[in-house]
Amino acid sequence: MNAGAGTAGLDAASLGLMLEALDDFTENALPWERRLELDHEDVCPEQTVRAMCGEDLGVQLAFFPEEYGGMGGGAFDSYRICERLARIDIGLATSVFATFLGCDPILFGGTPEQKKLWLSRICADGALFAYGATEPEAGSDLGALLTTATPVAGGGAYRIHGRKQWISNGTIADVYTVLALAPGGPSWFVVEKGAPGFSSAPPEDKHGIRLSNTAALFLDDVVVPAENLVGLQEGRGLVQAQLVFGYTRVMVAAFGLGGGWSALDRAIEYSTNRVQGGAALSEKQGYTHKLIVPHAVRLEAARAFLEETAAALDSGAGGLNTEGAIAKYLATEAGDAAADAAIQAHGGYGYTRPYMVEKIKRDVRITRIYEGTSEIMEMTIARDRWQNHLKTGGAYYRDAAAAMRASGPQQGAHTAALALDALAAVLDACRVGRLTRSQHVLLRLGELIAYAEGSAAMARRAAAAGAGTLGAKADRRFTPDALSAISRIFAREAAMKVAEEGARLVAGAQEQGSDLTARLPLDEVRVAQAGLLADMDLVADALYGRTQG
Structure with a gap:
């Protein structure tokens, strides 16, 4: 499914109006100086939160069905709203989203009478949960x-x-x-x-x-x-909690995405004005290709997986706990790393409160902890996909690689296929050596799986953009050409990570040598790195609005 291709939830125009209203409201109610002041004083702006969930804005309505007084927004709408909230302030986003999280047991497990009573109270009265x-x-x-x-x-x-x-x-x-x-x-x-x-x-x-x-x-x-x-x-409590993990983790993934981009965009703006050695930092490859481009790539790869998962939720697909875990893992790890790089990109200024990136870094750090830590995500991902590998006799990722190869090569699909092939070989070596009895091996497999599947999602997103089939509500910051370059960069990183780190993981878990390297496409992965620098140049130009020539 193409990201945002479904028709569930709000139409694109209504979603756009909600995002604009959210920006306008918070700009007036909480300008950045006020946010810094509240952060310093450690104060939750309760009245602003209530106003956002009241007649002044009604942002909470997007999360609830129309039959209870809501707007009937879907998972895709919620992701876009959560990302926008997080770009403004992740603490504020947490306060608003807590009401939806708090009523989840009722929404997914309550009787019709309970839903009508409590959900209507949220929509009509702005009750906080x-x-x-x-x-x-x-x-x-x-x-x-x-x-x-x-x-x-x-x-x-x-x-x-x-x-x-x-x-x-x-x-x-x-x-x-x-x-x-x-x-x-x-x-x-x-x-x-x-x-x-x-x-x-x-x-x-x-x-x-x-x-x-x-x-x-x-x-x-x-x-x-x-x-x-x-x-x-x-006795239904744990079942009811499990029903919503795919959804809520997608929303926390959106927090990581929004926080990461908020920090990175500040670094991009700073670098266009900061002159060092006679030129702006934005003109220096040593700056952009270390502190900006790699993080933009990882954030957009996370977005690709997040949008696919949100669209699948809106289509009625169930059992997406693992997909939610992958989305959360990729987006929150990328968001935290991007915020850290944004501090470095500002130099000494980044370490001071007035430049905001210091605050964003402290804020986005929680996304790797709440709604399940990154380590819980790794375990969730690895356990589920390990079972898929075993049940299919090792065909699960080999088939995914074959599907990738059927796509065009321009969007990095062939390199993503190498990552998936390498993953299948690593998992099979773990099966033969019975290595998943080691918890460390299992968690590291979770990371490799997330990267491989993320590269495939990014390739599909780039292909959809190139074909003009990207959904109406999908994010459109980048052109199809820029998305293709982003996809190729991330696919190279994923293939190298899975092949090289997978081989090291298997070798390190055994007393004797392994023949895994003979079954890994290492030479192809290394050859696929050709063109990396040119693609990084292209992405840098896209981020800074420069034309190539």
């Missing part, structure tokens, strides 16, 4: 719950006791969905602010996203009506 899953001792392991929900005598209520940690909107939400261990298993409950025994700690003193509100929750025998059990059936 929070998602109470993480616990101090559980982290990403939602099955290790200590919070309990005990039925009250008579069966008309539950008594919830426990603690939650790192909860976005923790002290400002009006309604909370709380995961607790009921007699029938983990279950979600709706808890309203002000319920007796329910309280929150002071906001956390965080490294970044200081415009968001994050706090621990305390539930000391909080009594909630039985009708607040989401779905009215115990």
Whole structure:
């Protein structure tokens, strides 16, 4: 499916109007000087968040179905909005998105009556929600719950006791969905602010996203009506949580993408005005080809995979937890690295608060942690794709490589196919050597898989742009020629990474030598690096609006 090709959700014009309105609202309500001030003071602008989710803007409406008063936006619309929010401020984006995350258990697991009651309250009244899953001792392991929900005598209520940690909107939400261990298993409950025994700690003193509100929750025998059990059936909590990971991780991927581009664009602007040695930094290849171009390439490769996954979600595809994990991994790793490079690109100025990139770096860092750490993403990716490799007798990535080769070579498809072929060989060597018993091997395979699949997605996106079939709502910053160059650069990096690091990984996990190198297309991968510098020049020209000649 071409990114953005589906018809689900908002039309392109409505999406464009929402993005413009978002820019206009935040420019007036939170100019960059005010954002720096709030960051320094560690204050969440609660009234601005409420205004954004109220009549002043109504950004939350895009996330909800029309039957509950929303605009009926799809995953693709949500990704574009989340990226735009993150370009403005990832802390602010977190506060807004926390309401959607907080009502996810209801949206995906609630009864029709529960959906109408709670989702309509969000759309009509701008109620803020929070998602109470993480616990101090559980982290990403939602099955290790200590919070309990005990039925009250008579069966008309539950008594919830426990603690939650790192909860976005923790002290400002009006309604909370709380995961607790009921007699029938983990279950979600709706808890309203002000319920007796329910309280929150002071906001956390965080490294970044200081415009968001994050706090621990305390539930000391909080009594909630039985009708607040989401779905009215115990033991469905983990299933309900799993249903939304593909979606929510795509949105956090959009945060990484937006934060990375926000920092990189500042570095691009800075370099056009900063003169060193008689010329602007933007004219110096040593600057652009280290600190700008590689990061732009990785961000756009992540976008390609993100847009494919969002479009698949809108088409009704299920079971996209792994795709969501790949999108999040690629985008948040690329976003964090781009922000770090943007500080370096500013020199000493980048290390100071007024230049914003210092703040963006602190903010985007969280995207590699919340909604599942990068390490959890690597494990999720590796376990699923490992099973696919085994079930298909090793054909899973060989078939993907063959499909890539059927595409035109101009968009890097043939080099992406080399990455996929190399991945198939690496996975098979791990099978023969039974190497996935090592957790380190499994996690590193997750990284290689993400790069290989990202290169294939980028090649498809470049081909769609060249054929004029890119969806109406897809991002269009780059021309088809520039996207083709981006695709070729990333495919070269992915092929080299999978082949060289895959060979090292397999050799390092064994006591004796491996014959893997004989089965890897190493010579072809090295030959495919030809033309890299010319493509980097082309991408640099595209980023700086220069014409080649």
